[in-house]
Amino acid sequence: xxxxFHWRLLQxxxxxGVTRATGASQRATGLPDLERQIAFCRxxxxxxxxxxxxxxGAAKPDPILLxxxxxxxxxxxxxxxxxxxxxxxxxxxxxxxxxxSALVNGRISLNIVAGHxxxxxxxxxxxxxxxxxxxxxxxxxxxxxxxxxxxxxxxICGKYYRIEEGKLNTPFISxxxxxxxxxxxxxxxxxxxxxxxxxxxxxxxxxxxxxLRSSIAPVxxxxxxxxxxxxxxxxxTRDEAVHAAYELLAGLDPxxxxxxxxxxxxxxxxxxxxNATYALAEKEWLNPWLWTGAVRTHGAPAxxxxxxxxxxxxxxxxxxxxxxxxxxxxGWPKLDEMILFGKEVLPRVRRIEQASREQGRPxxxxxxxxxxxxxxxx
Amino acid sequence: xxxxxxxLRFHWSMSSVGEKWRGAKSRAAQSGIPDLEAHVDFCRRxxxxxxxxxxxxxxxxxxxxxxxxSALGMLTTKIKFxxxxxxxxxxxxxxxxxxxxxSALTNGRICxxxxxxxxxxxxxxxxxxxxxxxxxxxxxxxxxVCRAFWEGNGPVNFKGNYYHIENGRLxxxxxxADRSSPEIFLGGSSSQAFGLAMRHAHCLWxxxxxxxxxxxxxxxxxxxxxxVGILVSMIARPSREEALSAAQSVLAEVGDRARRTHQDxxxxxxxxxxxxxxxxxxxxxSDWLTAWLWTGAVPYLGAPAIALVGSYDEVTEGxxxxxxxxxxxxxxxGWPxxxxMTSFSKEVRPRVLARYNxxxxxxxxxxxxxxxxxxxx
Numbered sequence: 001x002x003x004x005f006h007w008r009l010l011q012x013x014x015x016x017g018v019t020r021a022t023g024a025s026q027r028a029t030g031l032p033d034l035e036r037q038i039a040f041c042r043x044x045x046x047x048x049x050x051x052x053x054x055x056x057g058a059a060k061p062d063p064i065l066l067x068x069x070x071x072x073x074x075x076x077x078x079x080x081x082x083x084x085x086x087x088x089x090x091x092x093x094x095x096x097x098x099x100x101s102a103l104v105n106g107r108i109s110l111n112i113v114a115g116h117x118x119x120x121x122x123x124x125x126x127x128x129x130x131x132x133x134x135x136x137x138x139x140x141x142x143x144x145x146x147x148x149x150x151x152x153x154x155x156i157c158g159k160y161y162r163i164e165e166g167k168l169n170t171p172f173i174s175x176x177x178x179x180x181x182x183x184x185x186x187x188x189x190x191x192x193x194x195x196x197x198x199x200x201x202x203x204x205x206x207x208x209x210x211x212l213r214s215s216i217a218p219v220x221x222x223x224x225x226x227x228x229x230x231x232x233x234x235x236x237t238r239d240e241a242v243h244a245a246y247e248l249l250a251g252l253d254p255x256x257x258x259x260x261x262x263x264x265x266x267x268x269x270x271x272x273x274x275n276a277t278y279a280l281a282e283k284e285w286l287n288p289w290l291w292t293g294a295v296r297t298h299g300a301p302a303x304x305x306x307x308x309x310x311x312x313x314x315x316x317x318x319x320x321x322x323x324x325x326x327x328x329x330x331g332w333p334k335l336d337e338m339i340l341f342g343k344e345v346l347p348r349v350r351r352i353e354q355a356s357r358e359q360g361r362p363x364x365x366x367x368x369x370x371x372x373x374x375x376x377x378x
Numbered sequence: 379x380x381x382x383x384x385x386l387r388f389h390w391s392m393s394s395v396g397e398k399w400r401g402a403k404s405r406a407a408q409s410g411i412p413d414l415e416a417h418v419d420f421c422r423r424x425x426x427x428x429x430x431x432x433x434x435x436x437x438x439x440x441x442x443x444x445x446x447x448s449a450l451g452m453l454t455t456k457i458k459f460x461x462x463x464x465x466x467x468x469x470x471x472x473x474x475x476x477x478x479x480x481s482a483l484t485n486g487r488i489c490x491x492x493x494x495x496x497x498x499x500x501x502x503x504x505x506x507x508x509x510x511x512x513x514x515x516x517x518x519x520x521x522x523v524c525r526a527f528w529e530g531n532g533p534v535n536f537k538g539n540y541y542h543i544e545n546g547r548l549x550x551x552x553x554x555a556d557r558s559s560p561e562i563f564l565g566g567s568s569s570q571a572f573g574l575a576m577r578h579a580h581c582l583w584x585x586x587x588x589x590x591x592x593x594x595x596x597x598x599x600x601x602x603x604x605x606v607g608i609l610v611s612m613i614a615r616p617s618r619e620e621a622l623s624a625a626q627s628v629l630a631e632v633g634d635r636a637r638r639t640h641q642d643x644x645x646x647x648x649x650x651x652x653x654x655x656x657x658x659x660x661x662x663x664s665d666w667l668t669a670w671l672w673t674g675a676v677p678y679l680g681a682p683a684i685a686l687v688g689s690y691d692e693v694t695e696g697x698x699x700x701x702x703x704x705x706x707x708x709x710x711x712g713w714p715x716x717x718x719m720t721s722f723s724k725e726v727r728p729r730v731l732a733r734y735n736x737x738x739x740x741x742x743x744x745x746x747x748x749x750x751x752x753x754x755x
Contacts, residue, residue: 030549061479088468099442122544166503169410
C-alpha cells in the first residue's frame, strides 16, 4: 500500500493566496464555479491525487450536491465530503450519501467534523456545546454504520436520535467498499476517541513527527489510520521555497485585516485543534521544514512543509515512518502547488516507497481500512 | 390583479421511471438505486414534450430526490425539477443551502413539492415521531424559516416549537433568471394541508374528484390567490375503445397481488389524500366518477392512479372541465410514462391549449396574482 494524497478542492471565486479574510467575505465562495472546479478535478486526476476535500459551511455551497455534479464530469477522482452532525437526521444523510455513491460509482469518502463554531451551528438550529456535539456525532455515525451494514431494519433509541425500523432501499454503492472511508477530523481527545470508535482514520492538523508519535499511538493501536491536514510549499531549492513562504505573507494587505479576521474567527471557535495550532505557531519553525508562519493569517491548516522537492518528499516519508498513511494537502495557489506536487514531489515519494518495499520493509505494512463490515467489528 | 387567465402548466412524475409497474409493488420491494440513463432519457423527452417540470419523489424506497436532481440538472438544459421535500428530516437551513446550491448549478431549474409525510411508520425510520397534525405544524415552521432565508432581509432569527435558528446566514443565494425563491407546491387533502398551502405555497397539489365536488373543496384556496393543481394519471388513445381496453389491460397486468399491497399500505398511512382516495375507489359502486375519470386502477396502483381515460378529445374535455373550476396545473403519470407523455404532447396538449386560450369562459376564477416575494428582474 502506498501513501494516499488528497487535496483541497478549489472554491468558487478563489484567487491566489486566499486567506480567511479575503475568502469568507466574498460572496463568490458561496457559488459553485463549475468550469474552473471541473478543470481542477481533472488536473488532480492527472497529478495522482486520490480525493478532493469538499468543504462544508454556511459560506459554501452544499458539498453533497457539488460532489455529485463534479463526479459526473470526472472519471477517477474521489470526493471527500465534509459533514457535520446536527444538520440532518442520520437516515436522511445516509440516503443522500448512498444516492451520491450510486451516481459516481462509490468515489466518495467522508470527512466528519463536529463543527468548529457554536455561532455557525446556531444558523442551523444546533445549540449544543463542544462535548455534546461529539457525543451526538458518535450516535450519528453509529446509526450511519447500522444502515451501511445493511442487515435489517435499524432500531436505535439514543440520547440524540431515536430511529424505529429504519430502512433505506438505496445501498452504498462502490466496487471496493460496502461503506465509505470515514475520516474523523479534529484535534481534541474527543475527536480521537470518535475516530477510534466510529472512523476509519483520524485526520488531524500537522505537528512534527516526534510530537505526533504519542498522540496518534492509540489510533494506530486500534487498527485505524492516521491522516494529516497540512499545506505544502515545495520548490526546486530550499531557498526558493523559503522565499515563496515569506512572499505569501508579504503579499498580504498592509492594513493586516487578514490577521484581524483570522483572530476574530479563532475567537468565535471552540475547536481544540484550531486553538492548539495557534499555540504551536508561537514558534515559527517546528523543525527545518515545518513552518507555522502562515497560521495567523491563513488559518490552522496552513502549517506547511517548506523546502526543496527532495526535502518535502523526505518529510512526508518521515510522517509515514511514524504511522501516517494519508494526507489532505493544500498550497498557494492550490492548483499550481498541486501540479508541482504531482510532477516533482509525488514521484520522489513513490521511489522511496518502492525502495523500501524492495528492501523488505515497506513503509505501510498492510491495507488498513477494511472495506467491508465482514472483516471488522464496530 | 387583472383578469388575464393563468396559463395552464403541465408536469410529469418521475416516480416510475425505468420501471412501468413500480407503483404496483410494495415499497419494500422497489429498488432505490437510481437508473441515471433512464432518468436522463425521460427528462430529455419531457423537454421535447413541453413539460414544465418533472417530479423527483421522496421516500425511503427511493434515491434522494435533490441529489438525483442535481445530477440530472447537469445532463439536461431546460426541464425544471420539482423536488419533493419533507420537514422533520433536516434543518431548514440545510434545505435552503441545498436548494440554493441546486439553483446555482441549474440556472434556477428547481421548484419544491412540500409534503407532510404519509406514513408514521416511515417517518419513524427517519427519527420523526410526530402525529399527522403536529407534522403540519412543524412543516409550517419549516417553510417559514426557509422563506425568511429567501426573503434575504439579513440574518434569520426564529424561535418556534420545532426550530430555533439564531442569526442564520448562507452565502449561496437562490439563483434564477426570474425569481429570488423557488416556486412552492404543497401536497395534501387535509384541512391542515389546505391551510398551509394558503399561507405558504404558490400552488396546492391535490387528488382529483368530480370537478363540481373539487370546486367546493378548493374554493378557499383559490380565493386566497393560490393556484390549485391535481395529481392524475392518464390513458389517452385515438378512440375511447382503445383507451378502455388499455385501462383493462392495466388491471390484468398488475393483478391481485398489487391490490393487497395497496390495502396493506392504506392500513398504515395517515395521509388524508391517500386513504380517502383509496376508500373512494373501494366503496363506490362504479369505477367512473365521470365519463372520463376512472378510479378502477386505484386499488392496484395507489391513490395517484385516478386516471383521465378516453379518446384524445375526451381527455381534453376532462382537463378543460377541471380548468373551469380553477385547476391550472397538472401533474401526470402514465403506464408507461414515456409513450403516454409523447401522445399527450402530440394529441392532447395542443387541443387543450387551443380551446383554453380561445374560450373566455374557461377558468373564470383565475387571476395573475402579484406575489410580493417574487421579484422579476
